[in-house]
Amino acid sequence: MPYTPSTYLPYDFANRRHIGPSPEEMTEMLEVLGLQSLEELIGETVPDSILQAEPLDFGKPKSEREMLWAMRQIAKKNRAFTTLIGQGYYGTVTPPAIQRNILENPAWYTAYTPYQPEISQGRLEALLNYQTMVSDLTGLEIANASLLDEATACAEAMTMAQRVAKSKASAIFVDRDCHPQNIAVIRTRAEPLGIEVIVGDPFTDLDPEKVFAGLFQYPGTYGHIHDFTGPIADLHAAEALGIVVADPMALVVLKEPGAMGADIAVGSTQRFGVPMGFGGPHAAYMACRGAYKRAMPGRIVGVSVDSRGNKAYRLALQTREQHIRREKATSNVCTAQALLAVMAGFYAVFHGPKGLSAIAQRIHRKAVRTARGLQEAGFTVEPAEFFDTFTVDVGPMQGVIYKAALAEKINLRRIGTTKLGIALDETTRPASIEALWRAFGIERKDKGGDGEYRFPEGMIRESDFLTHPVFQMNRAETEMMRYMRRLADRDLALDRAMIPLGSCTMKLNAAVEMMPITWPEFSNIHPLAPADQVRGFAEMLDDLADKLCRITGYDAMSFQPNSGAAGEYAGLMTIAAYHRARGEGHRRICLIPTSAHGTNPASAQMAGMKVVAVKSAENGDIDLEDFRAKAQAAGGDLAACMITYPSTHGVFEETVREVCEITHAHGGQVYLDGANLNALVGLVKPGEIGSDVSHLNLHKTFCIPHGGGGPGMGPIGVKAHLAPYLPADPATGGTGAVSGAMHGSASILPISYAYVLLMGGAGLTQATKVAILNANYIAKRLEGAYEVLFKGRNGRVAHECIVDTRDFVDTAGVTVDDIAKRLIDCGFHAPTMSWPVAGTLMIEPTESETKAELDRFVTAMLAIRDEIREIAEGRIEKGNNPLKKAPHTVEDLVADWDRPYSRERGCFPPGAFRVDKYWPPVGRVDNAYGDRNLICTCPPVEELADAAE
Numbered sequence: 009m010p011y012t013p014s015t016y017l018p019y020d021f022a023n024r025r026h027i028g029p030s031p032e033e034m035t036e037m038l039e040v041l042g043l044q045s046l047e048e049l050i051g052e053t054v055p056d057s058i059l060q061a062e063p064l065d066f067g068k069p070k071s072e073r074e075m076l077w078a079m080r081q082i083a084k085k086n087r088a089f090t091t092l093i094g095q096g097y098y099g100t101v102t103p104p105a106i107q108r109n110i111l112e113n114p115a116w117y118t119a120y121t122p123y124q125p126e127i128s129q130g131r132l133e134a135l136l137n138y139q140t141m142v143s144d145l146t147g148l149e150i151a152n153a154s155l156l157d158e159a160t161a162c163a164e165a166m167t168m169a170q171r172v173a174k175s176k177a178s179a180i181f182v183d184r185d186c187h188p189q190n191i192a193v194i195r196t197r198a199e200p201l202g203i204e205v206i207v208g209d210p211f212t213d214l215d216p217e218k219v220f221a222g223l224f225q226y227p228g229t230y231g232h233i234h235d236f237t238g239p240i241a242d243l244h245a246a247e248a249l250g251i252v253v254a255d256p257m258a259l260v261v262l263k264e265p266g267a268m269g270a271d272i273a274v275g276s277t278q279r280f281g282v283p284m285g286f287g288g289p290h291a292a293y294m295a296c297r298g299a300y301k302r303a304m305p306g307r308i309v310g311v312s313v314d315s316r317g318n319k320a321y322r323l324a325l326q327t328r329e330q331h332i333r334r335e336k337a338t339s340n341v342c343t344a345q346a347l348l349a350v351m352a353g354f355y356a357v358f359h360g361p362k363g364l365s366a367i368a369q370r371i372h373r374k375a376v377r378t379a380r381g382l383q384e385a386g387f388t389v390e391p392a393e394f395f396d397t398f399t400v401d402v403g404p405m406q407g408v409i410y411k412a413a414l415a416e417k418i419n420l421r422r423i424g425t426t427k428l429g430i431a432l433d434e435t436t437r438p439a440s441i442e443a444l445w446r447a448f449g450i451e452r453k454d455k456g457g458d459g460e461y462r463f464p465e466g467m468i469r470e471s472d473f474l475t476h477p478v479f480q481m482n483r484a485e486t487e488m489m490r491y492m493r494r495l496a497d498r499d500l501a502l503d504r505a506m507i508p509l510g511s512c513t514m515k516l517n518a519a520v521e522m523m524p525i526t527w528p529e530f531s532n533i534h535p536l537a538p539a540d541q542v543r544g545f546a547e548m549l550d551d552l553a554d555k556l557c558r559i560t561g562y563d564a565m566s567f568q569p570n571s572g573a574a575g576e577y578a579g580l581m582t583i584a585a586y587h588r589a590r591g592e593g594h595r596r597i598c599l600i601p602t603s604a605h606g607t608n609p610a611s612a613q614m615a616g617m618k619v620v621a622v623k624s625a626e627n628g629d630i631d632l633e634d635f636r637a638k639a640q641a642a643g644g645d646l647a648a649c650m651i652t653y654p655s656t657h658g659v660f661e662e663t664v665r666e667v668c669e670i671t672h673a674h675g676g677q678v679y680l681d682g683a684n685l686n687a688l689v690g691l692v693k694p695g696e697i698g699s700d701v702s703h704l705n706l707h708k709t710f711c712i713p714h715g716g717g718g719p720g721m722g723p724i725g726v727k728a729h730l731a732p733y734l735p736a737d738p739a740t741g742g743t744g745a746v747s748g749a750m751h752g753s754a755s756i757l758p759i760s761y762a763y764v765l766l767m768g769g770a771g772l773t774q775a776t777k778v779a780i781l782n783a784n785y786i787a788k789r790l791e792g793a794y795e796v797l798f799k800g801r802n803g804r805v806a807h808e809c810i811v812d813t814r815d816f817v818d819t820a821g822v823t824v825d826d827i828a829k830r831l832i833d834c835g836f837h838a839p840t841m842s843w844p845v846a847g848t849l850m851i852e853p854t855e856s857e858t859k860a861e862l863d864r865f866v867t868a869m870l871a872i873r874d875e876i877r878e879i880a881e882g883r884i885e886k887g888n889n890p891l892k893k894a895p896h897t898v899e900d901l902v903a904d905w906d907r908p909y910s911r912e913r914g915c916f917p918p919g920a921f922r923v924d925k926y927w928p929p930v931g932r933v934d935n936a937y938g939d940r941n942l943i944c945t946c947p948p949v950e951e952l953a954d955a956a957e
């Protein structure tokens with residue numbers, strides 16, 4: 009072929025990679041919908057009245073290489089110094105085997121929250137290991153599978169203690185030696201709930217009669233190691249609880265909270281192999297006495313049995329959670345830090361108890377040597393006994409030494425005007441210790457350890473931990489690598505199949521977007537590093553905030569909330585602060601449609617608001633008359649409404665502007681839950697249609713992977729009038745702080761930023777349109793087989809659709825659960841089940857899925873419909889059929905086959921791959937059994953042996 013200028017082929021890299029259907033496939037799909045163009049579909053779907061006037065334009069989109077280059081320029085503006093600031097964040101070594109096989113492995117990071125246990129056994133086992141580790145280290149019976157960060161975990165512990173304490177006092181005592189960010193977040197959380205926070209010295213200021221709990225930091229923020237046995241006993245005598253906020257690395261060598269009588273322990277597992285990341289993400293842990301398990305927030309992994317009676321893991325005690333209990337839930341935590349908990353758990357598996365002890369002892373000895381060097385040069389070190397942290401009183405020399413340390417590329421903590429804080433960690437090298445001494449004017453060689461220990465008398469840990477065989481296995485990397493591989497293989501994540509989870513937006517998390525997060529310039533930065541070391545972060549945060557504001561129509565962004573639910577809480581607190589500032593603090597009523605996500609009412613409750621539910625109309629829209637009436641009734645007490653747009657029913661409601669107007673007319677503010685932003689980007693700006701504040705789920709719309717249940721980021725955008733009330737910096741005790749670090753889990757923001765740079769304005773808009781196309785294509789293809797419950801004006805859905813399966817219970821005895829499990833046989837993760845309408849499936853394919861994958865899904869769904877018909881028509885037994893017996897395992901295949909259908913049909917239904925068949929490792933899991941026989945740590949070996957037989 010002759011090459012001429014007209015043969016030039018433009019190649020649109022990023023958009024083409026991110027968007028599933030090829031241009032040819034899109035044409036075919038539009039034909040199925042009877043449409044000429046994507047524009048025609050959008051015209052039929054999105055109401056004209058809300059379309060944004062100007063197209064999104066961020067200039068030319070970047071290719072992958074251009075984006076990486078741009079990101080490098082930004083990264084270079086961050087400087088990763090040796091950081092000895094401590095205050096809850098420490099240098100740590102991520103074992104490369106964990107970095108590569110977990111953090112950088114899509115089998116782990118693209119997985120969803122393990123609500124479907126049969127396809128989640130790998131991550132459930134990893135999380136159970138984590139819980140066992142936490143339970144062992146803290147000496148308490150029950151642990152959850154992570155909270156958002158240490159500061160929010162402290163706040164959760166406070167509200168949990170208030171729920172379970174017999175004491176009816178309304179105050180909490182908080183150790184003045186807590187990290188400042190912990191106190192700040194506790195204060196924010198306490199205020200709307202009417203809890204008084206008393207900060208003081210546990211040994212002189214605690215009056216147990218006045219409080220429902222006392223919360224103590226261990227070791228304290230300046231390094232003190234106190235035994236809280238006495239204060240906790242006093243609290244118990246007054247029927248109040250003791251909460252210990254403990255560093256798990258210290259617990260390796262020091263007396264555990266359980267041995268002090270603590271009821272609840274919380275803390276951060278950051279230093280178990282998870283980099284500081286300028287504040288996050290890291291998994292916070294919570295452990296408690298067994299008696300309080302039902303009051304525990306967050307997800308708990310438990311052990312149960314499957315249909316053959318074999319051991320199987322699943323999430324336990326789910327009735328505590330917000331999606332069931334709404335404003336009465338134990339907390340609003342939904343997305344937590346699963347991936348980071350998995351990493352921390354593997355860090356413990358990787359090192360084992362002896363390895364951890366060696367690491368903890370080494371950290372301590374380094375700290376002792378450093379302190380001795382200072383003391384021998386005449387400096388005063390405090391406290392005399394410590395684990396890894398101490399302070400030096402340098403009087404008027406503070407500024408000089410601080411700067412001298414900076415010149416040695418070392419960050420110290422400034423305390424008051426005369427002291428410097430020093431915290432050593434796993435990464436501290438002799439050269440750093442010598443450089444530190446130099447900053448203090450000491451010329452000295454670090455000659456390594458002579459085994460001096462400075463632990464307080466009686467505070468050395470005496471009990472065993474990590475005795476379970478999983479922590480005792482051969483530590484050869486071959487063994488570790490294969491264990492991680494085995495667990496990953498048990499799970500079904502996005503690297504195998506579409507995960508069509510309505511509302512969760514399981515889209516592509518592109519490899520190139522993930523690359524910058526492990527660069528040391530992003531990952532090895534302390535959240536309190538001086539401003540001139542984080543100019544890259546500042547630049548990225550500014551530009552990302554600017555782009556997100558242009559996408560949403562808001563004027564300001566806060567990156568502090570580290571999940572969607574945290575964003576809801578932060579947004580409502582911002583609204584509350586605004587009302588207060590205007591002398592209208594009495595406004596407390598929050599209108600929330602019954603179809604709202606469970607986190608909405610749970611967050612409103614936490615913000616001190618009174619939830620008033622608004623009905624849905626027949627067609628699924630907000631019942632406008634009911635809304636108007638309830639707004640009217642609330643009148644001058646109306647604080648806010650919380651709406652989701654497009655609605656959780658998957659429809660662009662025509663009345664959204666009216667809902668906003670009614671709310672404003674009564675002096676309320678509009679909170680628009682931004683979880684469905686994937687249907688809006690480039691087409692509609694929440695800030696332009698009347699909303700005042702929204703959270704954005706960056707782990708949905710903006711490509712941060714779900715990680716099997718976190719991390720996430722839930723920044724909030726606000727209109728200008730709310731901007732003054734956004735959360736302040738927690739580390740400096742700022743008001744309204746909602747998480748431990750100013751910018752939340754900042755180190756995963758490069759993922760979203762990369763996505764935006766790669767796509768550009770036009771690419772993002774195209775993604776939205778294709779997301780809507782994919783959803784409508786599925787809805788159309790399922791027509792006749794399943795009823796799509798809610799549709800818009802022209803019979804179109806938004807970016808997701810709800811199919812009704814309720815009739816099948818009557819006609820064939822088939823439940824929505826049966827369909828979900830049968831989809832596993834077909835090689836799919838089920839759509840969202842029974843939310844927002846019980847007995848239905850909500851399907852959201854996202855723009856990233858190709859037509860071939862959508863067709864495979866449709867094939868599976870249609871085949872399932874045929875099976876249901878067979879049962880309904882009596883051609884196959886109601887109790888013994890492929891749906892009731894789903895999912896089918898290899899075990900089923902080789903066992904006696906007493907079923908009225910073939911093995912082939914059971915195991916290889918339409919949609920399933922022949923060669924690349926996904927085999928669930930367990931049959932259907934018995935949830936009720938697990939809750940009746942609650943086990944939340946690794947089960948004893950005998951049972952393991954049984955299961956292996």
Ligand SMILES: *Cc1c(COP(=O)(O)O)cnc(C)c1O
Pocket residue numbers: 341342343511512571572573574605607608652656681683684705720722
């Ligand atoms: C996912 C979701 C949330 C909560 O977000 P998390 O990050 O899980 O806390 C809130 N509302 C809706 C509609 C959602 O889909």
